[in-house]
Amino acid sequence: MTHLFERTSDVSGPSPVIKASAPGRVEILGNHTDYNGGTVVGAAIDLRLRVAVRGRDDDRIRMASTSTPSRFETTLSTYRDDDGPDWTKYTLGVADELMMYAGGGTGTGFDLLVDSDVPSGAGVSSSAALELATGLALNALWDLNVDLNALIRLAHRAENRYVGVPCGLLDQAVCGAGRQDALVVVDASEDRIDTVPFPGETRLVLCSSHVRRSLAHSMYETRYSECRDAHSAVSRLVPGLGALADLHPFDTAVYGPALDPVLRRRADHVVAEEDRVTRFLDLLRSVDGSTGSLAAAGELMTASHRSSQTLFENSCPELDFLVDRFIEQPGVLGCRLTGAGWGGAVVAWIDGRFDESSLAAVTEAYAEQFDAQADARFVRPSDGARLD
Numbered sequence: 001m002t003h004l005f006e007r008t009s010d011v012s013g014p015s016p017v018i019k020a021s022a023p024g025r026v027e028i029l030g031n032h033t034d035y036n037g038g039t040v041v042g043a044a045i046d047l048r049l050r051v052a053v054r055g056r057d058d059d060r061i062r063m064a065s066t067s068t069p070s071r072f073e074t075t076l077s078t079y080r081d082d083d084g085p086d087w088t089k090y091t092l093g094v095a096d097e098l099m100m101y102a103g104g105g106t107g108t109g110f111d112l113l114v115d116s117d118v119p120s121g122a123g124v125s126s127s128a129a130l131e132l133a134t135g136l137a138l139n140a141l142w143d144l145n146v147d148l149n150a151l152i153r154l155a156h157r158a159e160n161r162y163v164g165v166p167c168g169l170l171d172q173a174v175c176g177a178g179r180q181d182a183l184v185v186v187d188a189s190e191d192r193i194d195t196v197p198f199p200g201e202t203r204l205v206l207c208s209s210h211v212r213r214s215l216a217h218s219m220y221e222t223r224y225s226e227c228r229d230a231h232s233a234v235s236r237l238v239p240g241l242g243a244l245a246d247l248h249p250f251d252t253a254v255y256g257p258a259l260d261p262v263l264r265r266r267a268d269h270v271v272a273e274e275d276r277v278t279r280f281l282d283l284l285r286s287v288d289g290s291t292g293s294l295a296a297a298g299e300l301m302t303a304s305h306r307s308s309q310t311l312f313e314n315s316c317p318e319l320d321f322l323v324d325r326f327i328e329q330p331g332v333l334g335c336r337l338t339g340a341g342w343g344g345a346v347v348a349w350i351d352g353r354f355d356e357s358s359l360a361a362v363t364e365a366y367a368e369q370f371d372a373q374a375d376a377r378f379v380r381p382s383d384g385a386r387l388d
Contacts, residue, residue, distance in 0.1 A: 022132035022385035024118035025174040034168025037243020044178020049116035049129040053137040093162030121212030123344025128171035131155035132385035178384035210372035211343030269311035298333025305336035314341030
């Protein structure tokens, strides 16, 4: 971790270095429900992305990452037109939103250095972690006094408007509002972010496939459009329908035959997923906290993945293989893809029966099947974005 701050010679200017960090996240349940007006459950994890920022006495913006030797330079007046590496769009998008918040500009450039333990392209929101850490640091640098809740939504707008990904609020909310030993619940219908305790006798395993994905150039936008089309079609049959996730499973059974087959599969997934989230949270909040309740909650996670396989069609053979191998192991309560899908990672929810040998059995089977390595690690719910 310290090598980030040993490189402060790369961050030059008259003001002190400001340090901030944000975690990656896993999505526990609620796949593609956030932008459909539903509820998502996630967890910030104990892998963090860090930034060091220093103000300048001119309008230059210089950005670098410890993961690459290159450096990108632009200015406050040209950053929207200058073409930099993809990761710089997330930092510049947040800077752009903050400058609009400040009334059109701050008058000071900055140098920014990034160091990360959060794997990119693995479906654990390295982009949202970068947005939140950058936002906190620039907010402090420019003395804007934007609170964390507002910063979460500002980062979300940056990804929608500047980066061009029509994502929901899940990633920024979980990376921003995460808490140690708690799950984050994002209710898009009421724009509310809550937490629920994470059962202390359980853990999570994050297992990344060797298939990377990029939201801006993936099937994400296609699914987003299909869900909008499904909502529009059902709205003609159900007047006053607010969002696709507002439907009851009974509604899709009744009105589904009137939909295009592809749109029906998308609607069936979203509506059933919202129902799974409701039941999952009821089980976690149950008074007894029994093993039976946890097992039932875990089964909902695995059912979510099966829905992604067959209805939303956002999984891939590598993720399906990992889920199949995990749920064969004793101590796995549930397993599913995490994030948008089409590659990336799965998250397994485990109890004390699952150990290192269990994990080795999964990764060795993956290596034999695909002649590639799956990167697996134990993780726990962690605190969200903060100034360091």
